[in-house]
Amino acid sequence: MTGPIIARTRAELLAARGSSTVALVPTMGALHDGHVQLLKHARPLGDTLVASIFVNPTQFAPGEDFEDYPRTFDADLERCAEAGVDVVFAPAVPTMYPSGLVDTVTVDPGPIGTILEGASRPTHFRGVLTVVSKLFGLVRPDVAVFGEKDYQQLTLITQMARELAWGVEVVGCPTVREADGLAMSSRNRYLSDAERRTAAVLSAGLRAGVSAAADGADAVLAAAHAVIDPADVDLDYLVLTDPQLGPAVAGQEARLLVAARVGKPRLLDNIGLTLGGTPS
Ligand code: PAF
Numbered sequence: 001m002t003g004p005i006i007a008r009t010r011a012e013l014l015a016a017r018g019s020s021t022v023a024l025v026p027t028m029g030a031l032h033d034g035h036v037q038l039l040k041h042a043r044p045l046g047d048t049l050v051a052s053i054f055v056n057p058t059q060f061a062p063g064e065d066f067e068d069y070p071r072t073f074d075a076d077l078e079r080c081a082e083a084g085v086d087v088v089f090a091p092a093v094p095t096m097y098p099s100g101l102v103d104t105v106t107v108d109p110g111p112i113g114t115i116l117e118g119a120s121r122p123t124h125f126r127g128v129l130t131v132v133s134k135l136f137g138l139v140r141p142d143v144a145v146f147g148e149k150d151y152q153q154l155t156l157i158t159q160m161a162r163e164l165a166w167g168v169e170v171v172g173c174p175t176v177r178e179a180d181g182l183a184m185s186s187r188n189r190y191l192s193d194a195e196r197r198t199a200a201v202l203s204a205g206l207r208a209g210v211s212a213a214a215d216g217a218d219a220v221l222a223a224a225h226a227v228i229d230p231a232d233v234d235l236d237y238l239v240l241t242d243p244q245l246g247p248a249v250a251g252q253e254a255r256l257l258v259a260a261r262v263g264k265p266r267l268l269d270n271i272g273l274t275l276g277g278t279p280s
Pocket residue numbers: 026027028054056059128131132150153
């Protein structure tokens with residue numbers, strides 16, 4: 001099996017990209033089976049499949065795990081080769097931030113960037129949207145694929161691509177789960193064995209919420225809270241919204257989202273459901 005081309009600069013990237021249609025999967029590396037599914041999902045969506053690997057400093061606040069974030073480039077390359085990636089774009093920080101990391105142009109995420117994850121991590125989505133916008137400018141993809149596990153991120157990137165007229169189709173890919181339901185994440189490797197077992201209550205709570213969907217929003221939240229015990233996990237939020245993260249509406253599609261710290265890592269999960277009842 002021949003491996004992907006590795007591009008480090010804009011010129012190398014543009015040479016590798018040529019004039020083909022391009023599907024992009026942005027990542028921060030530490031690739032797991034969830035990423036492989038994103039890559040497989042993206043593979044038929046463009047002539048050239050580009051995976052970017054860049055641990056983006058601006059989406060980590062001081063004191064978060066930027067320094068410790070797992071970096072597994074050689075293993076990532078093997079996973080990319082197996083998934084049919086043509087080009088791995090692995091830029092250095094100055095390629096992404098030619099004017100430095102502060103006092104420069106950034107993308108304002110707007111109101112949705114201030115709720116849920118944005119309330120706990122106020123600078124996070126500015127960093128995410130800024131780097132994704134730079135990746136769109138450098139890679140010039142036709143399609144970009146992101147996981148539904150980071151649902152608020154997917155919502156904001158979709159909004160950014162539309163409102164800033166990037167001409168990039170943003171595609172969401174269903175969350176890939178471990179056998180016990182835990183959503184796959186690069187940060188799961190920080191969990192001890194005991195925490196790893198506890199972490200499964202998050203997806204179990206979401207499933208309990210889905211089971212109660214026919215009985216309406218209050219029943220969904222009550223069922224999920226009954227499973228996600230704050231004695232086990234440090235719960236940040238468990239909320240029910242509409243698919244755009246606005247208020248949930250009876251009789252319509254909805255999203256149940258949870259964030260909790262289990263030991264050191266902060267874990268996110270979410271699930272789609274259809275609420276019973278009729279809109280008021
Ligand atoms: O989801 C991630 O891995 C990152 O937030 C992303 C989209 C690659 C931006 O750095």
